[in-house]
Amino acid sequence: MPKSEDDIDLDGVLNEIGQFGRFQIRQYALMIIPIIFNAFFTLSYVFTAGNLEYRCHVPGCDDALTSYHPEWLNYSVPFKNGMPAQCERFQVISNTSLQDFYCDSEAFDRSTTIECIDFVYSNDEVTIVKDFNINCPKNDWKLTLVGTVNNIGQFVALPIAGYLSDRFGRRLVLLLSVAASAIFGLIRSYATSYEMFIIMEFLDPAIGSTMYTTAFILALELVGPNMRVSGNNVISCAFSFGEATLGLLAMFFRNWRTLLKILYIPGLVSLPLLWMTSESVRWLLSKGDREKAFSILKKAAKMNGKSLSPSAVEGFYPTSEKDSSSEELENTNFFYLLADAFRNPGLLLRVANCSFCWLTNVLVYYGLSLNSVTLAGDKYLNFILVSLIELPGFLIMQLILDRVGRRKMLCCTMLLCGLFCLLAEFIPTENTWLSLIMFLVSKMAITISFGTLYIYTVEIFPTNLRQSLLSLCSMFGRIGSMIAPQTPLLAKVWSPLPMVLFGGMGITSGLAILQFPETLNIQLPNTVQEAMSMNSDDRNNKDQFS
Structure with missing residues (x-):
């Protein structure tokens, strides 16, 4: 039979x-492509919707602009914290002296300020701020909204994509997600208004957000238990490399339209190659x-x-x-299987705990990445460093994860990340290097946690529901990534609030992880009964939850 x-x-x-021969190496080589694309597509808004350094355009004076900070600027624009005000300038007393582009203190009423109409930018960098006139603090919400809309698209799409993947196959969903994401990304590069840009920013992840999880599962399900950590690290390192490459490309291509074309055209070109992927x-x-x-x-x-x-x-x-x-x-019927699975209280609690863990990991991971561009120094270099610091984290995972187990590793790294986020608030603001070090250590800890979580989620759920439940947990994680772009606004309420939020949630989730079973060196469960029989006291008793 x-x-x-x-x-x-x-x-x-x-x-x-x-467990990891030429066939698996070939599969992983193909899966690295969409993983790198996912890093590009997920975080491109950090640079396309990045804020710029700008100030008011002073009529007459700036018509013969020779520098961003000319000598007459102190007379014409108020300064705040040593920087020229972005959205206001002093009222001109008389236009007589301005006709010859001569500006001095007598030309301005320094007791009266007016709102700016035009702006001067410090360099030739072009983001949607410049193209769509999203200037002044009152419009900052439009910039943070871009990242939130991107993650709302992922939130909406992940459960649907998980269902389609479990129903029609991983390979088909992967090809569709790469193709659709590339198309909407290219359309976005030609956006003629902020509204069109936002719509495309939603549709891109709404169709292509399952790219990472699908590629991850396609790769990991074809390796043996002893090679899962190594396989996970290959995928994770590829994502970090994609992040660092994104920062490098943004450094050289400083016009957001050009940058999007550079990032998305390879997605369409790669489709014939990805067709060779094995189901x-x-x-x-x-x-x-x-x-x-x-x-x-x-x-x-x-x-x-x-x-x-x-x-x-x-x-x-x-x-x-x-x-x-x-x-x-x-x-x-798929929905019958899902409904039947959720009748198991133990599985329902496991999904809830896993979802909270995903929310915390995604919030802290992306929150630290997004806030890296606000650190002192070159924002491109900071972004690249925060991306590359993930690589030592994966090396640590490779060396000790198969020795200490998934649960202990996940718990310890979440606690450490939360602790370092809280300690960072006690560092004097003038000590920029120490602040950067604490920031990088926090990012490395959450990277180890996030990498472990992907393996863990695959191992604790059954095959026929694996991608659907992974996508469900990841969907709740997207709540964290929706909040992450708004964390700079939280700092305006109370400056330590973002890091306190990261630290508190990290510690709470680290303790909640202790309710999970250990999955070190076990076979992937095929049924709900097998998944629920994995507990720390008796893994072999497969009838206790039947």
């Missing part, structure tokens, strides 16, 4: 064909399609220089007759 997914020891088969064997088995799954594993074994044992071949051997269990598996 043909075997269903539950009867097939897929992890044992992966051990036979090689998830675990997903094919969950749908009862043993023939395609067996074909992929035979191809993998041949590419890795291995061979399948007779027992493994027998498990996948197709017959002309379709057994009732396979037919039932194919015809099972």
Whole structure:
């Protein structure tokens, strides 16, 4: 009789064909492409909607502008904290002296200020601030709204994309997400108004936000248990490399329209290459399609220089007759499976805890990334450093995660990140280097936590609902990324508030993690019963939650 997914020891088969051979390397090489694109597409708004340094345009004086900070500026514009005011200037007393572009203290009434109409920018950088006249603090909400709208698109799309991926396959959803995201990104580069830009900023992630999770699962489901950490680190390092590359490209292409074209055109060009991606064997088995799954594993074994044992071949051997269990598996309604799974109180609590952990990780991770451009110094260099600091974090994961376990690692890194975020508020503002170091250490800790969380979420949920539940948890995480762009506004209420928020949530989530089971060196669960039997006291008792 043909075997269903539950009867097939897929992890044992992966051990036979090689846990990370040439076939898996090829799959990972393909998956790195959408992962880098996801870094580009997710964080491009940091630079396209970045604020600029500007001041009032002074009629007459600035008509013969020779520098951003001419000598007469002290007479014409009020200064705040040593910087020229952005949105107001002194009233001109007489236009006589201005006709010859001669400006002095006698030309301005320094007791009267008026609101600016035009502006002068400190350099040739062009963002939507300049093109769409989003100037002055009263319009800052329009800039922070861009990042929030981007993440609202992800929030709306992730559960739908998770359903489509679990229903129609990871490979199809990956191709559609890359193509659609690239198209909307390119349209955004031609936006003629702020409203058009915002709409495209929503549609881009609304269609393409599942790019990361789909590529991650397509890669990780084809490696054995002993190589999951290494496989996760390959994907995570690719994302960090994409972030740093984004900062580097933004440094050289300082017009937001040009930058978007540079970032999104490769998405369309890569589609023929991504067509070569292999479908998830675990997903094919969950749908009862043993023939395609067996074909992929035979191809993998041949590419890795291995061979399948007779027992493994027998498990996948197709017959002309379709057994009732396979037919039932194919015809099972997805929503029935999901509703049945949520009748399990333990699984429901696990999803809730996992969702809060995702919310915290995403909020702190993106909050630190976004706030890096507000640190003292070059914003491009700061962004690149904050991106590259993730790489030592992945190295630490590689060295110790398989030794200490997922739960301890996740708990400790969340607690450390929360602690460093709180301690950062006690550093004197003039000590910029120490502030940067604390900032980088916090980012490294949350990076380790986030990387561990991806592995953990894949390991604690069953195959037939894995991407849907991962997308559900990630959807709640997007609440954090929606809040993250607004954290600079929180600082106007109370300057330490953003870091206190990051620290408090990090510590709370770190303690909540202790309710999860340990999943070190276990096989991926195929059913809800198997997933819920993973507990720290007795992993082998698979009947206790039946």
